[in-house]
Amino acid sequence: MERSIENIWKEGFLKSDALIAPKINNLYSQKSIHIIDKFKRMFKINLIAIVAFSFAFLIVSFIVGIPITGIIFFVTLSVLVIINKKLLNDLNKIDLGVSSSQYLKTFNQWIQKQIAINKKISKFLYPIIFISMVLGFWFKDAEGMPLGERLVGEILVGFPDTYLIFGVPVIGIVIALAIIGLLVLFGGRIYKWDLNIVYGRVFKKLEELMTDIESLRS
Amino acid sequence: MSSDFYKTSILPFAGIIIKLCRAYTNSQEDFEDYYQEVCLQIWRSKDNFREESQWSTWVYRISLNVCLTLLKKKKNNVQHFVSDSITADETEDNYAFSDESLNLLYDAIRKLSEIDRAIIMLYLEEKSQKEIAEIIGTNPNNIGVRVKRIKMRLKKILDGKIN
Numbered sequence: 326m327e328r329s330i331e332n333i334w335k336e337g338f339l340k341s342d343a344l345i346a347p348k349i350n351n352l353y354s355q356k357s358i359h360i361i362d363k364f365k366r367m368f369k370i371n372l373i374a375i376v377a378f379s380f381a382f383l384i385v386s387f388i389v390g391i392p393i394t395g396i397i398f399f400v401t402l403s404v405l406v407i408i409n410k411k412l413l414n415d416l417n418k419i420d421l422g423v424s425s426s427q428y429l430k431t432f433n434q435w436i437q438k439q440i441a442i443n444k445k446i447s448k449f450l451y452p453i454i455f456i457s458m459v460l461g462f463w464f465k466d467a468e469g470m471p472l473g474e475r476l477v478g479e480i481l482v483g484f485p486d487t488y489l490i491f492g493v494p495v496i497g498i499v500i501a502l503a504i505i506g507l508l509v510l511f512g513g514r515i516y517k518w519d520l521n522i523v524y525g526r527v528f529k530k531l532e533e534l535m536t537d538i539e540s541l542r543s
Numbered sequence: 544m545s546s547d548f549y550k551t552s553i554l555p556f557a558g559i560i561i562k563l564c565r566a567y568t569n570s571q572e573d574f575e576d577y578y579q580e581v582c583l584q585i586w587r588s589k590d591n592f593r594e595e596s597q598w599s600t601w602v603y604r605i606s607l608n609v610c611l612t613l614l615k616k617k618k619n620n621v622q623h624f625v626s627d628s629i630t631a632d633e634t635e636d637n638y639a640f641s642d643e644s645l646n647l648l649y650d651a652i653r654k655l656s657e658i659d660r661a662i663i664m665l666y667l668e669e670k671s672q673k674e675i676a677e678i679i680g681t682n683p684n685n686i687g688v689r690v691k692r693i694k695m696r697l698k699k700i701l702d703g704k705i706n
Contacts (some may be wrong), residue, residue, distance in 0.1 A: 337648070363614055
């Protein structure tokens, strides 16, 4: 007679070897392999790296004579760090002791929130970096006058008919605006593309789990 | 981790953790990693336990939630949830209980979706539909139907393999 799965389960675990707990050593000092802890570690490392870089760049920018770039970089990256620090605090609030549905939903909400926020930030971040570079070099001292003005002066010698708006060649403004437009357009996409390479499978799996649970709720 | 906490609050429920971790792993190495991680997360979350449920139910929730979202590097160095369904190459480093029928049952359970694995494990642990629904966070009315479907699927997988 065929045995039921209930019997196989009960009888199988009556044998002495079935439920031997593995030895655990120095558990607390071990690196967690859980996804939330990995996110926490990744966030912390990123934030520390951003803070270190923005400080270093600020100092370098003063040394090489582009303080405007350094200051804009520093302010922008500080805002980025503050926003992401808040996101990291939200991650710490996720409770593993709730139902799987609630836990997965909370975790997924956090992921969606951080993707949406960082996608928006990326749309502004890349253009701001570009603008800060342009401004930094434009106002960089070049033998007693800003580099930008010196450059425009040289262009006017070669092309006297160049049309200027507030002392800047129109063609230069058009090119800069085109670059800014492209960076706004692709900034968010670059972030999402980058994130999907690393965590694409994780996000897909999370979605599958949630769909499966949702099917049980309806 | 305090060894007292492990001995008094985790070890008495190690059976639950072992059974669950076995269902989501295919090798002894992964199983030990999962077991350690579950114990670590129980210890870390202990202050969040509010006695609204039994300690064993809470341990089950933590264990299940950890197993559902554990990341591990596979041989190709890419991060995955390793609770994916078993594949041919993964069976090579399979590990076994001394009870052959139990091994076959576990192999069959590992072929189910992650949520179905959780449901059938809770059912086999004689949890009521209400308790299963509470742990998973779903409608208790649908659990009975799902359990029937899972049992049919397991019978199909095990067909003729167990006498």
